[in-house]
Each structure stands twice: as structure tokens, then as C-alpha cells.
Amino acid sequence: MEKVKSFKPEEVWVPPTVKIDSKSVTAKDYQQYNERPREPFKPADGTVHSDTPFTSTTIYRDQYVRYPIEAKPIKEQEVYKPLAFPWMA
Numbered sequence: 001m002e003k004v005k006s007f008k009p010e011e012v013w014v015p016p017t018v019k020i021d022s023k024s025v026t027a028k029d030y031q032q033y034n035e036r037p038r039e040p041f042k043p044a045d046g047t048v049h050s051d052t053p054f055t056s057t058t059i060y061r062d063q064y065v066r067y068p069i070e071a072k073p074i075k076e077q078e079v080y081k082p083l084a085f086p087w088m089a
Contacts, residue, residue: 021028
């Protein structure tokens with residue numbers, strides 16, 4: 001049997017002429033930019049506080065109506081009665 005000739009074009013490997021960039025795709029896509037640091041959300045040190053004392057009274061506390069709680073009725077405990085089985089008699 002004779003070997004069948006391939007119809008694919010014959011490709012010869014040629015070494016690249018351009019120098020390869022050593023960065024990965026992720027490193028290229030997500031570069032670090034020199035941005036100024038963000039300002040903090042904390043209030044400045046020169047925060048002015050009120051001189052009046054804080055009172056914890058609220059409208060809810062002032063208008064709260066305390067209703068009396070009724071005592072639960074106490075049930076008398078039943079006396080223990082053992083079961084009477086007919087075959088045990």
C-alpha cells in the first residue's frame with residue numbers, strides 16, 4: 001500500500017521577530033494607575049460637640065401607657081392514678 005499524500009498546506013515554524021511582552025493578560029488589563037489617595041470618611045479632628053447634656057427622653061417613653069398585667073390562674077395538680085390493666089389484676 002502506498003502512503004496517501006496530505007492535502008494540508010505544509011507550515012514551517014518561523015521564530016517570532018518581535019520581543020515577547022512578559023506581562024500576562026490580567027496584568028495588561030488591570031494596570032495600577034497613579035491616583036491620589038481617597039479622602040477618609042471620618043470626621044475631622046476639629047469636630048464641635050454640643051455643650052448641652054444629652055437627655056435620653058423620647059416621645060415614645062413620654063407617651064407610653066403601662067397597663068396592669070393580670071396574674072395567671074394557678075391550676076391544681078391532679079393526683080397520680082396508675083393505669084389499671086385487666087391482665088395485671
